[in-house]
Amino acid sequence: MIKNVVFDVGNVLVCYRWRALMDELGFPKDLQEVFAEKVFGNPFWIELDRGVIDEKDVIAKIRGEISEYGDEFDRIWDNIDRLVEPYDYAVSMIDTLRKRGFRVYLLSNYPVSMFELHTRCGRFPFLEHVDGKVVSAYVKLVKPDREIYEYLLNQYDLEAQECVFLDDRLENVEGARKVGMKGILFENYEQAWAELEEMISL
Numbered sequence: 001m002i003k004n005v006v007f008d009v010g011n012v013l014v015c016y017r018w019r020a021l022m023d024e025l026g027f028p029k030d031l032q033e034v035f036a037e038k039v040f041g042n043p044f045w046i047e048l049d050r051g052v053i054d055e056k057d058v059i060a061k062i063r064g065e066i067s068e069y070g071d072e073f074d075r076i077w078d079n080i081d082r083l084v085e086p087y088d089y090a091v092s093m094i095d096t097l098r099k100r101g102f103r104v105y106l107l108s109n110y111p112v113s114m115f116e117l118h119t120r121c122g123r124f125p126f127l128e129h130v131d132g133k134v135v136s137a138y139v140k141l142v143k144p145d146r147e148i149y150e151y152l153l154n155q156y157d158l159e160a161q162e163c164v165f166l167d168d169r170l171e172n173v174e175g176a177r178k179v180g181m182k183g184i185l186f187e188n189y190e191q192a193w194a195e196l197e198e199m200i201s202l
Helices: 018-024 029-038 045-050 055-065 067-078 090-099 112-120 146-155 170-178 189-200
Strands: 004-007 014-016 084-086 103-108 132-135 163-167 182-185
Touching (some): 029 067, 045 055, 090 103, 103 146, 163 170, 170 182, 182 189
Parallel strands (some): 004 103, 004 163, 103 132, 163 182
């Protein structure tokens, strides 16, 4: 029986709008493709999420890989508060679940400084509506590593088989399933809510 619903944040509760941000900053399409690979797709990005290496050092490494576009990188970073935008359904979905007796948690890969910035900027209006959260860089663990799911379960005294986890990345959903949680791959709100309704109604 499902008692707890666990949400990822990026592309589940907020739109991770890095390409829209580049459009707003006037980056041409060819430059956007460079940033897609060298910045937002950079393997070092996971180190920001992991929080083990100093964030300034990680950002410097990423910037160094596109040194010829240093000014453009700085423009991105100066506007990093606009990187995400909450989905209209986020708060109402969480409130609906809680009114029906479910407890709701967040489990997200996110750098500390960015999480705090986006909190201050009002990008996470749902934070006060959840029962708890685990953010990767604060605990030095990342999805899909088993340890971060176990951290969530231990932190809030949850039984894995009583939890369902929603994430937009299949490897993260599979990571949850490996510790005994149910999992839903989030493709869009309608699809995910329908699957969740079916699962929690059993």
